[in-house]
Amino acid sequence: MEMTLRWFGSEFDTVTLQQIRQIPGVTGVITSLLNKPPGDVWTREEIQKLKTEVEASGLKISGIESVNIHDAIKVGSSDRDGYIDNYIETLENLGLEDIHLVCYNFMPVFDWTRTELARERADGSTVLAYNQEAVDALKPEEMFDSIAGDANGAILPGWEPERMAKIKDLFAMYKEVDEEKLFENLKYFLERIMPICNKYGIKMAIHPDDPAWSVFGLPRIIINKENILRMMKMVDDPHNGVTFCAGSYGTNLANDLPDMIRSLKGRVHFAHVRNLKFNSPGDFEESAHLSADGTFDMYEIMKALYETGFSGPIRPDHGRMIWGEVAMPGYGLYDRALGATYLNGLWEAIEKGAR
Numbered sequence: 001m002e003m004t005l006r007w008f009g010s011e012f013d014t015v016t017l018q019q020i021r022q023i024p025g026v027t028g029v030i031t032s033l034l035n036k037p038p039g040d041v042w043t044r045e046e047i048q049k050l051k052t053e054v055e056a057s058g059l060k061i062s063g064i065e066s067v068n069i070h071d072a073i074k075v076g077s078s079d080r081d082g083y084i085d086n087y088i089e090t091l092e093n094l095g096l097e098d099i100h101l102v103c104y105n106f107m108p109v110f111d112w113t114r115t116e117l118a119r120e121r122a123d124g125s126t127v128l129a130y131n132q133e134a135v136d137a138l139k140p141e142e143m144f145d146s147i148a149g150d151a152n153g154a155i156l157p158g159w160e161p162e163r164m165a166k167i168k169d170l171f172a173m174y175k176e177v178d179e180e181k182l183f184e185n186l187k188y189f190l191e192r193i194m195p196i197c198n199k200y201g202i203k204m205a206i207h208p209d210d211p212a213w214s215v216f217g218l219p220r221i222i223i224n225k226e227n228i229l230r231m232m233k234m235v236d237d238p239h240n241g242v243t244f245c246a247g248s249y250g251t252n253l254a255n256d257l258p259d260m261i262r263s264l265k266g267r268v269h270f271a272h273v274r275n276l277k278f279n280s281p282g283d284f285e286e287s288a289h290l291s292a293d294g295t296f297d298m299y300e301i302m303k304a305l306y307e308t309g310f311s312g313p314i315r316p317d318h319g320r321m322i323w324g325e326v327a328m329p330g331y332g333l334y335d336r337a338l339g340a341t342y343l344n345g346l347w348e349a350i351e352k353g354a355r
């Protein structure tokens with residue numbers, strides 16, 4: 001595996017490439033052109049510029065998170081082919097720039113959903129948290145306002161104000177889309193992009209829906225073992241793979257995370273490894289990465305990755321806000337650096353123990 005950190009680009013991130021470079025064992029970043037609206041082509045020049053900047057710091061681009069999918073593709077509307085053509089062009093430009101991993105998601109309207117961005121814990125750190133009763137009490141259009149105030153001024157990826165302003169239209173677009181339709185539209189998209197992925201060796205890594213169930217009545221499909229195996233089978237190409245995000249699949253306690261990793265052998269192209277602490281099945285918070293601080297056995301998760309021969313990029317996911325840092329919620333430097341170091345330690349022990 002290759003230890004990485006997510007980096008949003010110098011214009012948007014409070015964390016610098018130089019800081020990331022000093023985290024022991026981190027050799028690459030997972031990045032994006034954050035200001036590109038879904039559906040636009042990423043030009044070679046733009047990608048080159050990003051790459052030059054990252055490489056000048058001594059790091060590499062280990063993958064893109066995310067090239068977002070336009071809603072027309074998810075809904076399957078009549079104009080989807082033009083957007084897929086643009087996506088293919090972006091993939092080609094990434095391939096030509098020697099970038100071979102693309103993370104994306106197929107979540108309708110909302111990307112990840114949390115009800116608090118700064119829940120205070122006993123040690124004074126703050127974390128992102130989710131409470132089902134709080135969601136049930138909100139209308140979708142209130143969701144954005146209810147969390148935006150806690151974002152430390154950052155624009156949250158997936159929650160861009162321009163998109164949220166059109167939230168009612170977005171909901172209307174998805175009215176006729178149920179789970180079956182979403183699967184069909186995903187299949188259509190993947191079948192169209194697989195030739196370019198094969199040509200350039202680009203691994204597509206779908207990110208699970210977070211939380212892993214339907215919110216506000218919207219269909220969600222990338223939520224459990226059954227559905228993800230169905231997806232792997234429906235487009236049975238090694239370039240059609242997954243981002244195994246422990247914190248997202250883990251929102252549903254019925255998901256056995258190490259077992260899911262084992263069942264996806266060879267198709268896990270990217271891993272997000274983080275922990276959650278459940279206070280009840282409908283209430284969880286994003287704890288420190290350490291097993292002892294949360295509900296998951298992080299050793300077993302890393303061991304399943306190791307034993308299935310996982311060799312792709314891995315990154316700590318959302319961290320707590322600690323030591324007075326002000327940053328995009330979940331994406332400060334300090335706790336993610338601790339997470340990377342912890343995950344590296346687990347990996348070293350597993351690797352040496354296996355000899």
Ligand code: CS2
Pocket residue numbers: 065066103104105111112157158207210245272317330
């Ligand atoms: C990420 C997702 O910050 C996060 O919660 O895990 O937003 C993720 O980047 C996207 O869903 C991937 O397309």
Ligand code: MN
Pocket residue numbers: 207245247248272317
């Ligand atoms: Mn994730």
